Amino acid sequence: MGNEAHTPDAAASVDFEQVQSTGQFQELRKRHRSFVFPMAVAFLLWYFAYVLLADYAVEFMSTKVWGNINIGLILGLLQFVSTFAITGWYVHYSNKRLDPIASEIRHEIEGHEFDKNGNRVGGANK
């Protein structure tokens, strides 16, 4: 039984269903999903709005704004800006809101076998 993808490790004997039901894990799950799902929906909507405009609103997209720069080009470049912005936002959110709670759970489970640096204490194999 078990998954060949994982060699036996510190987590082999953990009761994952129990960990899953703890308030702490539920909170981590909620924080993760409440960020990534709305964000994924938002950028996909924005992207497809852009694609649809380029596809079916050619005249609007061809409107010159400044010199030869038209609305299509500006919206296209804004896709770059929004991608960079969401990336930065997610990293900030993960560092602040996800990583601390995830490492807390990890240490609680692995704590009796690992020290703070992740080295096995008293274990035979390295």
Add this chain to the structure above:
Amino acid sequence: MIAIPAAVDVAALKDTTLLNMGIFGLFVAVTMVIVFRASRNNKTAADYYAAGRSFTGSQNGTAIAGDYLSAASFLGITGAIAINGYDGFMYSIGFLVAWLVALLLVAELLRNTGKFTMADVLSFRLKQRPVRIAAAISTLAVCFFYLLAQMAGAGSLISLLLGISDWGGQALVIIVVGALMIMYVLIGGMKGTTWVQIIKAMLLIAGAAVMTLWVLGIYGFNLSALLGGAVETAKNPAVLNPGLQYGKSETSKLDFMSLGLALVLGTAALPHVLMRFYTVPTAKEARKSVVWSIWLIGLFYLFTLVLGYGAAALVGADTIKSAPGGVNAAAPLLAFHLGGPLLLGFISAVAFATILAVVAGLTITAAASFAHDIYANVIAKGKADAATEVRVARRTVVVIGILAILGGIFANGQNVAFLVALAFAVAASANLPTIIYSLFWRKFTTQGAVWSMYGGLASAILLIVFSPVVSGLKTSMIPGANFALFPLSNPGIVSIPLAFFLGWLGTTLDKRREDPAKQAEMEVRSLTGIGAEKAVDH
């Protein structure tokens, strides 16, 4: 404004053959030394497939950019913008925005739950055999389509550089490129390939940056003036507007939507990109690598906008189309126009290196998938030792190399960005629904996974076979025949929703329930990183 150099004389390119070959030879020699040095410590399967999980986030991020910025991005997009104007820019945007799917939904969770391949994750809480086989088959299919595109790029580039336009000569070149790639992967494994990717990514981005600044310099660093130049050369103001390529009819507009869908959903399902997340020690490093690669890739795609319109303005669409190599020759011709033989030599060597490195990355992914998923877990039922598994992987590399060479000879002449978009469509159809469902949908079952993967894969491939890409048009792969029953050239708009639907349907109709304990384990592992394999010391 700086005086614009004389028009490009394509015939003069042949005189620079020796120089081009010299620069390319130097790159091969240098990277071979690095691959040899990097491979000295390849002992275990984790070394061979995942580079001992010893790369840092920024190193891996650069390597991801190297993997991702293939011939499609450099030759294909530049060519598409040069010929079709704004519609070519769509590739840049889709290819970049797609990374958000990888960053937000896939990269870290995948790093925490798998070991070497995509199938590790997909089969985590489902029945091993059927899911593993399906995932391995779709991995091989996607890699094959992607390899075709790279080989077609190699053919275009060579025909331009050496002025070889006969079929046999180009085929010979594709064979040489293929043989070199097999060497890299056999000797270097993942670590060697990763170093090749890193070097190549830096050379490619630097080369593109130099050309971008040069083009902008000619137009006084005024983007509007550059666009004006493109309009003037093309004698068509529509190059700045969407619709030049895809606006012709309602069918072509649908095709554009289909392409947009495949581009944005394909990236996070590309097996060779997914496998890169395993070369870093932790999920946090996986996140760092994605962030790093988003910046590099975004920057590069901004360059392609300038390069594409630059080629349209300075070289001209007609010259590009009539050059050996066709659409894919836009970037090298622009380099020749700007910096003469020396810049052409450098840029061509970089483009070559790009193809070589990407092909190596794809080959190792396909080999790992066959050896790890099909051989070790299905044929040997998990009883094969690591040494045998690596030996099987090495043999698979040779077989895949030969297949890629043969496929490349036939795909020669197609736009590479377009061919890669087909690989994206296949990946998004066959893999993405199952990845998303198995990470986020508690009730997802084996039957859902198998239906979605085979349904997505089969529908995408069948629609491509019966599309105008393969037959019916003068530009088709088999121009003489006409069995194009499906009007769109990209299958994404049908096959991706279908695969999502089949995943849902298969799960709903499945009477079997999956083990809730495995679901709990996968969810806890994916979010916390408990027990994820750490770096291997050397």
